Amino acid sequence: MNWDDTTDATPDTERLVGSVADREDQAVEAALRPKDLGEFIGQEKVREQLDLVLRAARARGATADHVLLSGAPGLGKTTLSMIIAAEMGAPIRITSGPAIQHAGDLAAILSSLQEGEVLFLDEIHRMSRPAEEMLYMAMEDYRVDVIVGKGPGATAIPLELPPFTLVGATTRAGLLPPPLRDRFGFTAHMEFYEPAELERVIHRSANLLDVEIDAQGAAEIAGRSRGTPRIANRLLRRVRDYAQVKADGHITRDIAGVALGVYEVDGRGLDRLDRAVLEALIKLFGGGPVGLSTLAVAVGEERETVEEVAEPFLVREGLLARTPRGRVATPAAWAHLGLTPPQQIRGTSGQQDLFRT
Ligand SMILES: Nc1ncnc2c1ncn2[C@@H]1O[C@H](COP(=O)(O)OP(=O)(O)OP(=O)(O)O)[C@@H](O)[C@H]1O
């Protein structure tokens, strides 16, 4: 599976704990977005640095430098791009890499920008090559060459652009060609959120959605949200439904725990697929190592689904290791399933050195 497939309709969008936005997320997210830097929770370093960049630009009466936002889905890149425009008092134009097929598409957008406008280019790593090259010049010199005609008679007509701020977003900074990366004055790497930060996100959203939730209820949801505000907001909505139907609407730790149990999201944010992978690994293959294809057959999923949908989070959580000899369940995975790993996994010999990759 290539990257293009994973950003659109992946099985991830069908999971309650998937990080990619589904239809319902898209409908409600606008209402839940923080509007300025002060309201934006967490990401302290990014906020502090961005605040300096924007303040300085404002003080100089200049257009802010181009900003690259990189990070996993649902961590707040789109939100931050809108905040940048708001903080600069500038309008924002939103487009995305896949929407720009030809350099001409980009030229049309660039030439219609107003001075100081923010151009948000989502999924910037998926732009076409010719458009990318046009963007280099636009970012650096506020100029594009529009090619008129074909073959030997073709001429390049230079077109001046007003100064603008490009905000590029990518889930994969590593895929950006260095010349593009270098043209951003400021790059912000968004990290996964700490549980305490997610608790604040949940309280804030509950407030906006008019949902009553206590501190333990918010902590319970935060702990299952996989470090991602989008997932926290989604779980909050499902728990709210449960609280309305089965209780008095008030979210407590018990209500949150039972509700998320109904949706098969466990205490650590693993869902059915995640647990199936760990269970197969441990119960059928003694903890591994086992090849990806075999593991996929054992859980009745495509190889790609296991590799791209389930594994990243399991690896991040230290529950699964990818080793040269195959997938291995870590002692933490055994513990998570309430099982005791055999001696050779807990001890210093045998499988233990598999974790040194
Ligand atoms: N720091 C934050 N504080 C409060 N809410 C946040 C924060 N970051 C993200 N959110 C919420 O999470 C949701 C998803 O954020 P956003 O759409 O900005 O993510 P994204 O990084 O653009 O994701 P994608 O890669 O899928 O485009 C939004 O509804 C937003 O309100």
Ligand SMILES: [Mg+2]
């Ligand atoms: Mg986005």
